[in-house]
Amino acid sequence: MRNRKINGVQFENMLKNGLQNLRKHEADVNKLNVFPVPDGDTGTNMCLTLGNGIKHAKTNASIGLYAKTLSEGMLLGARGNSGVILSQFFKGVYTELARCAFAGPGELRNALIRGYRTAYSSVVKPVEGTILTVMREGIEHIRGQITRNSSIEEILAMYIAEMKKTLSYTPEMLDVLKEAGVVDSGGQGYIYIVEGMLKYLYGDVYRSNEKTAAGEPVNQGSGEIDFSIFNENSVFEDGYCMEFILQLLKNSRYTQRFKLETYIEDIGVYGNSLVVVQDGRRVKVHIHTLKPSKVIALSQEYGEFLTFKMENMQLQHNEVLKKKIEPQKLPHKELATVSVVNGAGLKNLFEELGCDVVINCEETMNASAQEFIDAFERIDADAIVVAPNNKNVILAAQQAVELSGKKNISILPTKSVAEGYFALAMDVPDNSLEYRINSMKNGLKDVSTLAETTATRDYTYHELTCKAGEEIVLLGEELVCVSRDWCEGILDAMKLVPEIDDKETCVIFCGEGVDGEQAEALCEKIEDEFPMLDVELIDGGQKHYRFIIGLC
Numbered sequence: 001m002r003n004r005k006i007n008g009v010q011f012e013n014m015l016k017n018g019l020q021n022l023r024k025h026e027a028d029v030n031k032l033n034v035f036p037v038p039d040g041d042t043g044t045n046m047c048l049t050l051g052n053g054i055k056h057a058k059t060n061a062s063i064g065l066y067a068k069t070l071s072e073g074m075l076l077g078a079r080g081n082s083g084v085i086l087s088q089f090f091k092g093v094y095t096e097l098a099r100c101a102f103a104g105p106g107e108l109r110n111a112l113i114r115g116y117r118t119a120y121s122s123v124v125k126p127v128e129g130t131i132l133t134v135m136r137e138g139i140e141h142i143r144g145q146i147t148r149n150s151s152i153e154e155i156l157a158m159y160i161a162e163m164k165k166t167l168s169y170t171p172e173m174l175d176v177l178k179e180a181g182v183v184d185s186g187g188q189g190y191i192y193i194v195e196g197m198l199k200y201l202y203g204d205v206y207r208s209n210e211k212t213a214a215g216e217p218v219n220q221g222s223g224e225i226d227f228s229i230f231n232e233n234s235v236f237e238d239g240y241c242m243e244f245i246l247q248l249l250k251n252s253r254y255t256q257r258f259k260l261e262t263y264i265e266d267i268g269v270y271g272n273s274l275v276v277v278q279d280g281r282r283v284k285v286h287i288h289t290l291k292p293s294k295v296i297a298l299s300q301e302y303g304e305f306l307t308f309k310m311e312n313m314q315l316q317h318n319e320v321l322k323k324k325i326e327p328q329k330l331p332h333k334e335l336a337t338v339s340v341v342n343g344a345g346l347k348n349l350f351e352e353l354g355c356d357v358v359i360n361c362e363e364t365m366n367a368s369a370q371e372f373i374d375a376f377e378r379i380d381a382d383a384i385v386v387a388p389n390n391k392n393v394i395l396a397a398q399q400a401v402e403l404s405g406k407k408n409i410s411i412l413p414t415k416s417v418a419e420g421y422f423a424l425a426m427d428v429p430d431n432s433l434e435y436r437i438n439s440m441k442n443g444l445k446d447v448s449t450l451a452e453t454t455a456t457r458d459y460t461y462h463e464l465t466c467k468a469g470e471e472i473v474l475l476g477e478e479l480v481c482v483s484r485d486w487c488e489g490i491l492d493a494m495k496l497v498p499e500i501d502d503k504e505t506c507v508i509f510c511g512e513g514v515d516g517e518q519a520e521a522l523c524e525k526i527e528d529e530f531p532m533l534d535v536e537l538i539d540g541g542q543k544h545y546r547f548i549i550g551l552c
Contacts, residue, residue: 002151003201005104008066012059013205014197015070019050020206021196022189029192031457032185042185045080045366045392049087050193052077052368058307062101067094072277072284075403076370082186084369084395085119085131089190092118095280105150112139112159123395129173131186138163156198163191179461238313239271239290246283249303258283258302260405270294272329275377277403282306288313329380330356335433336381339420340367340389343512345541346417353424356381362543367393372400376409383433384409385440387420391477410437415476416449417540418550421507443552448497450475450549452490455482486546487522491529497551506533509540509548522547 006014022029022043029043056073060066071094074087092115100107116135120126141162146155167187171178196206248258260278268274271289278284283302289295292310299305330336336356341347347360357375359367367388376384386409388397394413401409414420428439451474455466459479466472466482473481473493480496483489494500506526510519523535533551542548 002153004149004151005102006063006108006152007102008060008063010201011063011103012054012057012066012070014200015050015054015193017200017204017206018193018196019047019054021199022050022192023047024206025189025192029185029189032182032188041080041366041392042082043189045083046086046186046189046193048079048366048368049074049077049083052370053087053090063103064094064097064100067097068279068282070094072279075279075399076277076373077368078396078399079366079368080392081395082131082189083366084399085122085186086190087369087399088122089115089119089135091279092116098280103152105146105148105152105155108152108155109139109143109146113143122399127174129170129177130184131190133170133173134163134166134184134187134190137166141165153198153201156194156201160191160194160198163187163194167191180459236290239288240292241286241288241311241313242271242292242295242309243286244284244299244308245306246285246299247303247306248281248283254303255301261407263298263302264405267295267298270298273377275373276405278405328378330378332380334382335385335436336379336383337385337387337424338372338375338379339387339424340393341417341420342543343541345539346509349421349538349540350424353421355387355424367396369396369400369403372397373404376400376404376406382408383437385437386411387414387423388412389414389417389420391415412440412444414444416451416548416550417509417542418449418507418548419444419447421509421550422447422505422552446552448475448503448551450490450493450497450547450551451545452486452493452547452549453545487518487525490522490547490549491525494526494530494549494551500530500551501532503530503551504532504534505550505552506530506535507550508535508537509542509550510537511540511542511544511546511548514546519547 026043026047029046030041033042053070053074056077057066057070067090071091074090078084078087093111095118096111096114097103097107103111116132116139119135120132123132126132138159142158145158167183170184170187171182174184177184199205250256260276263283264274264276267276267285267287270291271287273286273288275286276283285299287295337354338357338359339350339355340359340361341350342361344360347358350358356379359371359375361367372386386397388394388411394411397411401411412423414423423440423444426440426443428436453472455468455470455472457468459466461479464479464482471483471486471489472479473489475493475496481489481493483492497503508519508523519537523537526533527535540548
């Protein structure tokens with residue numbers, strides 16, 4: 001069948017099939033990680049991001065209206081660099097299709113172009129040879145071949161073919177890919193999504209594995225509401241949970257000068273647990289309030305509701321869900337901090353350091369934009385500092401700041417828990433907030449991070465070669481040592497740390513399952529080899545890495 005146009009329902013089904021195709025190849029995409037380490041999770045991040053978008057989206061025959069809710073869900077659920085870029089791509093797709101009931105050849109071409117341009121603009125320093133290049137060249141190489149008579153199938157088939165060509169060239173564009181002998185993982189993941197979308201149009205439909213992108217069972221519904229828990233004798237204290245999407249209107253009946261900051265300030269008088277996200281001329285709001293009529297009247301000064309939901313929170317019998325959407329507000333302070341960790345030990349450590357909210361991503365460091373937004377909403381502070389503690393989490397944190405609309409948040413470019421530890425443990429004079437935040441950022445320049453783990457595959461980097469199962473050590477983002485003995489490997493790697501003789505402190509974060517005696521032995525050997533270092537052992541409990549070592 002040749003489809004000359006697709007509507008919102010078809011687009012939704014295509015994306016669901018694309019997600020299933022990506023899930024089928026999730027492990028293969030993860031294995032394309034440049035370094036042979038066990039936390040390569042590009043495929044997982046992309047699955048989580050697209051899955052959250054599909055879960056959030058509302059089925060609609062209009063492709064523009066469906067793309068709107070899909071984009072919202074992806075932006076909030078974006079995880080990792082690949083997930084953020086994917087969410088920005090679909091934000092561009094929505095922007096182009098916003099007023100379309102369906103998409104024909106021209107609309108699809110323009111949406112793919114707007115998608116990659118939006119994704120490029122979201123990255124401060126775009127790098128060629130990545131998913132961005134695959135997205136761009138895929139459509140730019142075929143845009144002149146698309147006519148009004150082209151079918152959607154023909155366009156996607158050409159698009160995929162060109163993207164595969166570009167993907168095969170990515171090792172020539174990026175030396176790290178060439179040395180690792182892999183193609184770009186994000187580009188490969190995106191191609192799997194589009195292939196699944198095309199397969200749907202050809203009738204090759206995957207059956208759902210009945211799991212969400214997070215690997216948890218699909219919610220089958222909560223059953224009947226128990227109205228007995230709210231009766232004539234009840235005390236109404238929790239108020240209403242309101243969620244709505246407000247369409248700002250240009251009609252003279254409505255106030256035209258809508259300012260997000262002013263709206264947040266005004267509506268905040270009537271409730272708490274407030275989340276307000278603006279995307280163009282639409283505003284998504286979540287609020288807990290005792291005065292719903294006040295919220296409605298204030299909002300209708302600017303426009304009308306596209307969607308509206310209000311629930312009596314006394315009837316919400318699911319306590320876990322209630323705690324998640326109604327987090328407890330923390331006491332006011334001048335400077336608050338948010339950190340991302342991987343492990344119970346690290347969570348306890350950062351809390352002891354005074355971190356106000358610690359996002360513990362048990363398996364990986366895949367904190368989503370929504371998790372950051374939830375953390376921001378718990379905090380009442382003059383300024384908030386975020387320590388992502390992983391280079392692949394920084395983009396998600398930046399996206400969360402933008403979506404939150406808050407102007408008092410600074411992101412420390414921490415790329416490891418060691419950097420985050422030293423930043424928060426730093427003894428900074430109680431001067432101005434700006435001075436304190438800049439001191440944290442400047443202090444990161446003196447921190448070096450080593451990470452020891454077991455190679456997951458054969459790998460060659462510069463003059464270093466390792467086999468799967470051998471012990472490897474990374475210095476920052478660079479593989480510096482291969483050894484059969486992890487202890488000797490760490491000692492050899494430490495000798496390669498720039499200005500190691502000037503370092504004074506060595507903090508060793510012990511991973512999950514590390515033997516205490518082995519950790520003590522490592523500590524003693526480091527002290528013998530580097531007598532000027534003050535060495536401290538900490539039970540980090542992190543997965544994947546036996547030891548993470550911070551030197552400052």
